[in-house]
Amino acid sequence: MPDASQTDRIAAILTAHDGLEGPLLPILHAVQEEFGLIPDDAVPQIAEHLNIGRAEVHGVVTFYHDFRDAPAGRHVVKICRAEACKAMGGDAVAAAALAKLGTEWHGTTANGKVTVEPVYCLGLCSCAPAAMVDDRLIGRVDAGKLDAALTEASA
């Protein structure tokens, strides 16, 4: 059973999006912003409110890379894996970061602190390689810059 507060918070999000054309993606973004993931039992509640099938909502949640079914670590590091960053040694930066943190792509460190996600282009291809630590953008990223950003984010 979802707890009452979760149900109420989702209900508030749903009402706030009433009247939009095609409201499902904005709703899912808002739910994830609120809870850090899309809770399983949010799906039937959203489906009922929008008068669509649960399977349809579930299908949408799973189609998009952004929506999580498990919480992320306290900090999210996104490292660009796309071509322009590869051309500037982005793969090596990513491999070193994963090794240092002791995790895999999409994985979270054992202490729950850092999740590492691949991203396919941040639009920073003229100062590649690029990464993001939470909402902080980093161009010409290397191990030192990534470390510094993580330290700053944890402070």
Place this chain on the structure above:
Amino acid sequence: MSMTFYLPKDASARAMGADAVAAAITKAAPDAKLIRTGTRGMTWLEPLLELELDGTRHGFGPVEPGDIAGILADPQGHPKALGPVTDIPFFKTQTRLTFARVGVIAPTDMAAYGAHGGLTGLRRALSMSAAAMVEEVKASGLRGRGGAGFPTGIKWDTVRLANADQKYIVCNADEGDSGTFADRMLMEGDPFTLIEGMAIAGIATGATKGYVYLRSEYPDAIATMNAAVIAARKGGLLGDLLGSGQQFDMEIRVGAGAYVCGEETSLLNSLEGKRGVVRAKPPLPALEGFMGKPTVVNNVISLASVPTIFANGAAAYADQGLGRSRGTIPVQLAGNVKFGGLFEAGFGMTLGALVNDIAGGTATGRPVKAVQVGGPLGAYFAPHQFDTPFGYEEFDGAGGLIGHAGITIYDDSADMLGMARFAMEFCAVESCGKCTPCRIGAVRGVEMLDRMKSGDPVAQEVLEDLCETMRDGSLCALGGFTPYPVLSALRLFPDDFAARKEAAE
């Protein structure tokens, strides 16, 4: 005397440390005026600080917080002084029509927008009939900058002539192609230009509602566009357009990390709240688009080029360019590049002029091995093809495409088998799953490239067959064009694929 500084707030400038520079200025010169702008597009100089001296903006870059004291003490004598920004050759040799205000004004300052030529196009459009407006776009020769190069005026005419109670303008701001960032720089640097272009499209086609579908990977652009929409409503650029009685309003919608949602029908599904699977065409989105209604789907740069076309006339725009590629194109210089950034110029420059002269070759100083033009679905080019002029037909003739006009440069250390493998891997990760050649073919493609790497003699033939199947049997260009980078890498750099074979033996 009060001082005025200009410093970009563009994501690329922030990624290179612009916010720390801003803080240093505020601390060292609390009375100075600091205006955060878009970027001039010279990323290798970011953070590129500008100081107004006798009415001219002088550049300094790349600036670090520690430079501020020295710049304040002796601006012109500072080692990072670049002189007047508009005299820097990379900037001076451009033809900035679409990006005229980007890097110049504060992005969401409506008064500055008007003072720098904004709204002129909309005013003229409001005095014209819808048919005349569409004719103007046709006469400009503008073609879709999202990749396919379809004539914008013809698309608008289809929507204009369609009969419906509601029509839509949808701006494709999904910009998923690696090596491209023109949409981002435009939205972060001059969002009103995009809004004005969408409003003009609305009047011309009879659409009263617009959406910008903006990728979630661009948080700064999302924030700027949202702020701009609010400011535009206050300033008469949305709602009742300049008090004319014509209505147009819009919303910003955020994507959710699916590359395929840049494809226009997948985008429309996503906007409607569905899975982003590609729709079969027909029906054309122009007739049955968002919510089944007639819809213009245009790229950011296509729409943002409309205000200059209306402000200065179709002929002035069409004067630029080469062959059937009219007007200007913002070329994005990316990857292993010495002078990386955005360069807007008329079509027709050769690839070599762009890569060697404008971009200055590689950042590492090593020889250029290959360039990929047009994002992850674009072909690789080798230096012997650098005489290809930048134009839709010209690139098609050379076995490639200009796509969204990103050029990603690689030095001689690039591993082209690895790049071909990545193209297949990307297609597998991002496939919408609707057609088998794309969904399964891409996974098999990765396997074949791994087998080539370990020296399997038959893998190449299987790979080439697979590419043919993907090209002919895919519904959209994700599956259909992934063979471009794969096969061009194989043809141009056979040694990268063969050397592994010998090493394994």
